[in-house]
Amino acid sequence: xxxxxxxxxxxxxxxxxxxxxxxxxxxxxxxxxxxxxxxxxxxxxxxxxxxxxxxxxxxxxxxxxxxxxxxxxxxxxxxxxxxxxxxxxxxxxxxxxxxxxxxxxxxxxxxxxxxxxxxxxxxxxxxxxxxxxxxxxxxxxxxxxxxxxxxxxxxxxxxxxxxxxxxxxxxxxxxxxxxxxxxx
Numbered sequence: 001x002x003x004x005x006x007x008x009x010x011x012x013x014x015x016x017x018x019x020x021x022x023x024x025x026x027x028x029x030x031x032x033x034x035x036x037x038x039x040x041x042x043x044x045x046x047x048x049x050x051x052x053x054x055x056x057x058x059x060x061x062x063x064x065x066x067x068x069x070x071x072x073x074x075x076x077x078x079x080x081x082x083x084x085x086x087x088x089x090x091x092x093x094x095x096x097x098x099x100x101x102x103x104x105x106x107x108x109x110x111x112x113x114x115x116x117x118x119x120x121x122x123x124x125x126x127x128x129x130x131x132x133x134x135x136x137x138x139x140x141x142x143x144x145x146x147x148x149x150x151x152x153x154x155x156x157x158x159x160x161x162x163x164x165x166x167x168x169x170x171x172x173x174x175x176x177x178x179x180x181x182x183x184x
Contacts, residue, residue: 031108033094040093047089065089072136076129083113083130087137094143101146102138109134 028041039057046052047061054060061067065085074081087109091098098105110131117127138144139151 031105035095036093074133076133083133084137087134088140091138091141091143098143102144106135106147
């Protein structure tokens with residue numbers, strides 16, 4: 001009954017708005033793997049606001065996750081890529097692939113941003129865009145293969161039907177031309 005009671009306690013704290021880092025430890029391990037040390041988790045939370053030196057227990061990091069290099073472009077209001085960097089740092093907490101290929105971590109990113117932005121009084125759209133940046137970071141960590149495959153497959157399917165007409169030619173997103181049947 002221990003893990004279930006822990007989950008109920010966390011849920012109760014979410015409802016009452018009394019979330020503390022100790023409450024998040026259970027959810028972080030659920031989303032990123034049970035092998036994460038308390039020290040690495042604390043470093044991740046601390047790097048949101050402050051630098052942490054490298055020790056035997058942690059790899060250290062800079063405030064605002066500035067130690068992370070990113071490739072993706074942010075879609076949220078954080079134009080410096082803060083949320084992508086945070087997602088990448090979270091993805092790198094796992095010693096290998098994230099549980100279930102990163103899908104639970106992506107859902108956790110959406111839930112976290114929704115709760116965080118609601119507490120700040122910001123809009124749902126802002127929370128959604130920040131969570132999309134977090135998910136981009138999870139993909140960049142290299143530890144979310146199912147999440148990566150899911151998004152790549154969605155993009156491939158969407159591009160199959162993403163075309164424009166130019167004259168009598170259908171131009172697909174990949175630049176291929178297909179002549180219309182009416183043209184002889």
